[in-house]
Amino acid sequence: xxxxxxIGGSVTDGLxxxxxxxxxxxxxxxxxxxxPFRGKPLRLQRAVSQAMQTGVGALPILSLITFFIGxxxxxxxxxxxxxxxxxxxxxxxxxxxxTRELGPLITAIVVIGRSGSAFAAEIGTMKVTEEIxxxxxxxxxxxxxxxxxxxxxxxxxxxxxTIWANSMGILGGALFGVAQAxxxxxxxxxxxxxxxxxRDISTGLIKSxxxxxxxxxxxxxxxLSTGAGAEQVGRSTTRAVVVSIFLVILVDLVFTALFFFITxx
Amino acid sequence: MDNALTQPEAMISLRNLRVSYGDREILHGINFDVxxxxxxVILGGSGxxxxxxxxxxxxxxxxxxxxxxxKGKNIAAISTGEMDEIRKKIGMSFQGGALFGSMTVxxxxALPLREHTKLEDSTIEIILRLKLDQVGLSGFENYMPAQLxxxxxxxxxxxxxxxxxxxxxxxxxxxAGLDPIIAAGVDQLILELKQAFHMTIIxxxxxxxxxxxxxxxxxxIDKGNVVAIGTTEQMRSSTHPRVRQFLDRIxxxxxSEELDYLQMLTEEHRHPGR
Numbered sequence: 001x002x003x004x005x006x007i008g009g010s011v012t013d014g015l016x017x018x019x020x021x022x023x024x025x026x027x028x029x030x031x032x033x034x035x036p037f038r039g040k041p042l043r044l045q046r047a048v049s050q051a052m053q054t055g056v057g058a059l060p061i062l063s064l065i066t067f068f069i070g071x072x073x074x075x076x077x078x079x080x081x082x083x084x085x086x087x088x089x090x091x092x093x094x095x096x097x098x099t100r101e102l103g104p105l106i107t108a109i110v111v112i113g114r115s116g117s118a119f120a121a122e123i124g125t126m127k128v129t130e131e132i133x134x135x136x137x138x139x140x141x142x143x144x145x146x147x148x149x150x151x152x153x154x155x156x157x158x159x160x161x162t163i164w165a166n167s168m169g170i171l172g173g174a175l176f177g178v179a180q181a182x183x184x185x186x187x188x189x190x191x192x193x194x195x196x197x198x199r200d201i202s203t204g205l206i207k208s209x210x211x212x213x214x215x216x217x218x219x220x221x222x223x224l225s226t227g228a229g230a231e232q233v234g235r236s237t238t239r240a241v242v243v244s245i246f247l248v249i250l251v252d253l254v255f256t257a258l259f260f261f262i263t264x265x
Numbered sequence: 266m267d268n269a270l271t272q273p274e275a276m277i278s279l280r281n282l283r284v285s286y287g288d289r290e291i292l293h294g295i296n297f298d299v300x301x302x303x304x305x306v307i308l309g310g311s312g313x314x315x316x317x318x319x320x321x322x323x324x325x326x327x328x329x330x331x332x333x334x335x336k337g338k339n340i341a342a343i344s345t346g347e348m349d350e351i352r353k354k355i356g357m358s359f360q361g362g363a364l365f366g367s368m369t370v371x372x373x374x375a376l377p378l379r380e381h382t383k384l385e386d387s388t389i390e391i392i393l394r395l396k397l398d399q400v401g402l403s404g405f406e407n408y409m410p411a412q413l414x415x416x417x418x419x420x421x422x423x424x425x426x427x428x429x430x431x432x433x434x435x436x437x438x439x440x441a442g443l444d445p446i447i448a449a450g451v452d453q454l455i456l457e458l459k460q461a462f463h464m465t466i467i468x469x470x471x472x473x474x475x476x477x478x479x480x481x482x483x484x485x486i487d488k489g490n491v492v493a494i495g496t497t498e499q500m501r502s503s504t505h506p507r508v509r510q511f512l513d514r515i516x517x518x519x520x521s522e523e524l525d526y527l528q529m530l531t532e533e534h535r536h537p538g539r
Contacts, residue, residue: 129366130363131364133363134363136352138352138425139348139353140377
């Protein structure tokens with residue numbers, strides 16, 4: 001009995017949390033698509049500077065990480081493929097697993113670490129120092145002012161970063177292909193492109209948009225629900241990272257399953 | 266009572282106002298009026314509910330029951346859109362200033378103007394200089410809030426609260442965390458605003474010296490109830506035991522009932538953070 005009560009309690013809490021995220025996303029969508037036609041202009045300038053921070057700022061570390069991931073993928077698949085003397089399939093193995101899965105996922109995880117946590121810390125600090133209250137007393141909606149530009153920036157930048165990550169991963173694989181599998185760089189890239197269908201890339205990009213929404217919603221929600229006191233900011237930031245990683249994997253699972261059954265028909 | 270509502274000079278009227286966090290009631294039915302152009306000081310100890318009262322007056326907390334009449338509207342029962350219209354006519358100076366750390370002092374003060382008016386940048390620039398001049402911060406518009414001292418932050422926050430030419434100005438603990446000289450400067454600023462603009466000013470504080478200096482009338486809040494309300498003279502000559510205890514700074518006797526203390530602890534545990 002005790003156990004069922006506990007399970008019921010956590011399920012309710014989880015659903016309430018998802019509901020709060022959906023509400024935040026919904027309000028941001030209202031301020032993006034509806035409010036501009038009702039005299040509340042969109043803050044594009046803030047969205048652009050946010051995009052610079054979350055997108056352009058992430059490029060160096062993301063390039064390095066995805067290059068290595070591509071190289072690791074090549075090594076791991078070569079381990080199996082060389083048994084069959086099929087080393088030339090390394091290119092397609094790397095290209096498909098990067099674009100369909102690892103490109104979007106690794107990008108999301110890097111962005112969670114850089115930006116999701118920063119959203120929670122920034123908004124959480126503003127909450128603790130009464131800056132959020134100050135916005136409200138000035139009749140400025142915090143969701144309009146702070147959250148909406150972040151949603152716009154993330155929904156635009158995450159697919160862009162993902163495309164970049166895919167290319168860097170393929171380049172990483174090419175390093176192995178050229179060094180160990182008798183490819184030239186041009187032939188490796190050609191083999192990768194031949195292996196890819198448009199839907200491999202587009203499903204990855206759709207996922208990355210969903211990841212962007214998830215990361216922003218969690219980071220901003222955690223920031224806005226920060227309690228009183230500086231130590232709460234740290235707590236919110238940690239929770240933002242942990243919950244974002246969990247939800248991104250969950251969203252990934254749902255969409256991968258969805259694409260699997262759609263393309264089967 | 267209905268008479269009191271229609272009195273023209275009442276700027277704010279509270280009618281049986283109750284506010285709760287969860288199932289714990291903080292304010293147990295508050296009744297008083299704030300007259301047009303007066304400076305009302307809300308006094309009270311820590312945990313008396315005076316900050317909650319202020320947050321409710323500016324619409325940051327929703328009352329669980331009761332009415333708040335402000336500019337002819339009951340803000341306890343209006344839409345957020347209407348509340349936003351009222352908020353453009355009130356200014357609030359927060360305890361720590363609550364300046365936006367990522368913007369300069371000038372951008373902070375100009376923010377409400379940029380958000381709610383269609384004024385040209387050059388006009389906003391002039392208003393901004395004027396407001397900073399009023400609070401004695403001319404020439405500081407390009408400083409970041411982190412570069413200002415505590416007293417200067419308070420002044421900048423007042424300038425931001427004044428930006429939209431509010432009819433009512435709220436102060437949360439204006440002298441908290443300031444040394445006596447700087448605190449006296451902030452009191453002086455409040456007095457100047459009062460004389461220059463005949464604004465309705467509501468100040469929450471527990472600093473007695475500052476309260477008696479700036480107040481026209483005072484309200485003493487204790488444990489979520491209004492204990493006394495009156496002019497500074499009436500307060501000074503009051504014989505009410507809680508008023509005397511507060512004004513004469515007599516320490517609370519050690520927790521009388523063990524059970525009360527236990528209840529206090531468990532309540533604190535059930536509602537952390539408040």
